[in-house]
Amino acid sequence: MTQEEKRFIEKIVTQINESIKSDIRIMEVCGTHAYQIAMFGIRKLLTPKIHLVSGPGCPVCVTEPDYIDALIALLRHENVSVATFGDLLRVRGSSGSLEEQKSLGRKVITVYSPEDVLVLAKKKKGEYIVFAAVGFETTAPLYAALLQTAQKEKIQNLFLLTSLKRMEPAIRFILGEAGVHIDGMLCPGHVATITGIGPFLPVTTEYNIPAVICGFEAMDIIASIGILCKQITGEVPHRLINTYKRCVRDTGNPTALCLINEVFRISDVSWRGIGMIQGSALTLNHRYEVYDAAKRFNLKIETTTTSFPDGCECGKILIGEKTPDVCNNFGRMCTPEHPMGPCMISSEGACAVYYRFGGDEI
Amino acid sequence: MKGKITLRHGDGGLHTNRLIRDIFYRHFDNEILTRYQDAAIFSLKTGRLAFTTDGFVVKPIFFPGGDIGKLAASGTINDLTAAGAAPLFLSTGFVIEEGFEIEMLDRIAASMGQTCNTVGAKIVTGDTKVVEKGLVDGVYINTSGIGIVHGCFCPRRITCGDEIILTGTLAEHGTAILLERYDLGIQSDIVSDCKPLSEIIPALGDHIKYVKLMRDPTRGGVATALCEISESEHIGAMIDEEKLKIRPAVRAVHDLLGTDPLYFASEGRMILVIEKGYGMEIINILKKLESCCDAEIIGTFSKMYSRVCLRTTFGGERILSMLENQTISRIC
Numbered sequence: 001m002t003q004e005e006k007r008f009i010e011k012i013v014t015q016i017n018e019s020i021k022s023d024i025r026i027m028e029v030c031g032t033h034a035y036q037i038a039m040f041g042i043r044k045l046l047t048p049k050i051h052l053v054s055g056p057g058c059p060v061c062v063t064e065p066d067y068i069d070a071l072i073a074l075l076r077h078e079n080v081s082v083a084t085f086g087d088l089l090r091v092r093g094s095s096g097s098l099e100e101q102k103s104l105g106r107k108v109i110t111v112y113s114p115e116d117v118l119v120l121a122k123k124k125k126g127e128y129i130v131f132a133a134v135g136f137e138t139t140a141p142l143y144a145a146l147l148q149t150a151q152k153e154k155i156q157n158l159f160l161l162t163s164l165k166r167m168e169p170a171i172r173f174i175l176g177e178a179g180v181h182i183d184g185m186l187c188p189g190h191v192a193t194i195t196g197i198g199p200f201l202p203v204t205t206e207y208n209i210p211a212v213i214c215g216f217e218a219m220d221i222i223a224s225i226g227i228l229c230k231q232i233t234g235e236v237p238h239r240l241i242n243t244y245k246r247c248v249r250d251t252g253n254p255t256a257l258c259l260i261n262e263v264f265r266i267s268d269v270s271w272r273g274i275g276m277i278q279g280s281a282l283t284l285n286h287r288y289e290v291y292d293a294a295k296r297f298n299l300k301i302e303t304t305t306t307s308f309p310d311g312c313e314c315g316k317i318l319i320g321e322k323t324p325d326v327c328n329n330f331g332r333m334c335t336p337e338h339p340m341g342p343c344m345i346s347s348e349g350a351c352a353v354y355y356r357f358g359g360d361e362i
Numbered sequence: 363m364k365g366k367i368t369l370r371h372g373d374g375g376l377h378t379n380r381l382i383r384d385i386f387y388r389h390f391d392n393e394i395l396t397r398y399q400d401a402a403i404f405s406l407k408t409g410r411l412a413f414t415t416d417g418f419v420v421k422p423i424f425f426p427g428g429d430i431g432k433l434a435a436s437g438t439i440n441d442l443t444a445a446g447a448a449p450l451f452l453s454t455g456f457v458i459e460e461g462f463e464i465e466m467l468d469r470i471a472a473s474m475g476q477t478c479n480t481v482g483a484k485i486v487t488g489d490t491k492v493v494e495k496g497l498v499d500g501v502y503i504n505t506s507g508i509g510i511v512h513g514c515f516c517p518r519r520i521t522c523g524d525e526i527i528l529t530g531t532l533a534e535h536g537t538a539i540l541l542e543r544y545d546l547g548i549q550s551d552i553v554s555d556c557k558p559l560s561e562i563i564p565a566l567g568d569h570i571k572y573v574k575l576m577r578d579p580t581r582g583g584v585a586t587a588l589c590e591i592s593e594s595e596h597i598g599a600m601i602d603e604e605k606l607k608i609r610p611a612v613r614a615v616h617d618l619l620g621t622d623p624l625y626f627a628s629e630g631r632m633i634l635v636i637e638k639g640y641g642m643e644i645i646n647i648l649k650k651l652e653s654c655c656d657a658e659i660i661g662t663f664s665k666m667y668s669r670v671c672l673r674t675t676f677g678g679e680r681i682l683s684m685l686e687n688q689t690i691s692r693i694c
Contacts, residue, residue, distance in 0.1 A: 001675045001676060005676070006675070006676050006677075009676045009677075010676070010677070013677075038680060039674075039680060040674050040676075040678045040680075041672070041673070041674045041677075041678025041679040041680035042678050043678075044678050044679040044680070045676075045677060045678050112544070112546070218674070218676060218678070355683070356681070356683045357680040357681055357683070358671075358679075358680050358681035
């Protein structure tokens, strides 16, 4: 970071801290923002009157146990391998985790990109490869492109078990039905890179809450918090601002959006700790349902009400009602080594981030 | 010698003898080893001794900047260095997989011998075992070493204000292994920093009395090493991110992968805790050494903090926690 950038940050931080006279709550709805804010030590720079809280933006944290159970059920089929990104391995369903299944010798394969899955399917022609497709709009185009390639190359042993979620319905749920009080929102830059600014407009137009589409560098985050504070204090009117213009166009990424529309349809899905949110899922449409592992292997993903271990506050942490440090299990019975709740599992989960880098107090 | 290792190379007979003579004796050549006795016999000056042992299972066996042989020699030499000792004698045990290329074994032994020669240490005894194919992955090496501790070195309790020196750039060994192992398609010039650091001890001379503790930040990286020191000494520390030197290529890889270089191993760096007020004196000595030319005071221990904290480049603060989940296995 250059001296000029440091002076710029210092100036904004001074302005922010001088302008905020009473307690305010700013929510980030992206696991990467939660991680970066803590990693850059931003809380320490800001007045304690600014409370930075997390929303349901970590896809691993909001994946229902029933989905994990379905993946584990697939492993009981002979000739089925489950391919997954590493962060899903430790998430527990009601019958354990993929990591435990792997240690029992079941075929769980960690991959680093959807292309790895394609290579795998070509290599293991006599086997079925099921890819655990978890994520938001950010990763959905990658899965869509994978299936298009599979279709083009007539690969018939590759399937997806999807748990893909849409950000806008979740934000509407938090601000509407759940009635969570926040004064400003840092909107996820990489979701907006795909979707454009559309899904985030209602935050200001319908709910009258200041919102900024934000990138992931220290400068992005601090400048965005600065803009939110100006709107919160009434210095400027409430309006959705995009400070991540180097990546986010108003209309998003048309190629990626085409891919999503070509392969997926909108449906309902249950979010761990939150429950059913209508219209919040992306599932394979009729043109691609031949790749749907749930259909191919006749799986039924039951949607049950999530139960958390005793004292676990993940349900409230996921919607920004509480911060991890108020949970009695945090750092005592629940650590990244022995996670009890889902927010401690993924490295971008709110609790794991708090545990690793510290929260309001270090 | 060419060909492949077979089980008979480990049976203690003619082929074992030939292997020992043609490879190990040739590369480790010294009068104590080549007496071909069951144990090495040598005399030592009186004083305190340091004794250490380590196993090496790194994958891949050959990596940019070194190989398992260089690593096995450097690792034990650096453990002795951390104890304030000049390395004298090493032992080594090889467990080799049936079918391993003898030419590769020759290269590994050559770099072990060369590494020891550069610091005046000798491999004076060893052992060779061969196991069936599939029971080990190529070759595993154990080294042990003894050295004489410098008369003025006396590890002491760390107190408020003691300064923390890191002798160079971060995370190069772990990053080089990461790139080799996972075939990430990233082209870079990153090489392991693997090297012996024993020149530190004679260079410090009597100034070593100001050194309260030394630790080489191998597995778990600089962050974990600092956390271990903080926990055992019951004192927190503040590290200045701006003082941590990371080569641009290493930083770029970690930015891309979302990993933290503070948790990636170095195999040619040392953390030194220096008595309050003497940090710069020690830095001036270290910077003259080829292996420590990038040495820097990276922070201080302080009672104001209960844990190790990091001040970010623009003034934010956060905790540096101990490594909880393994980032990458078999790095050494």
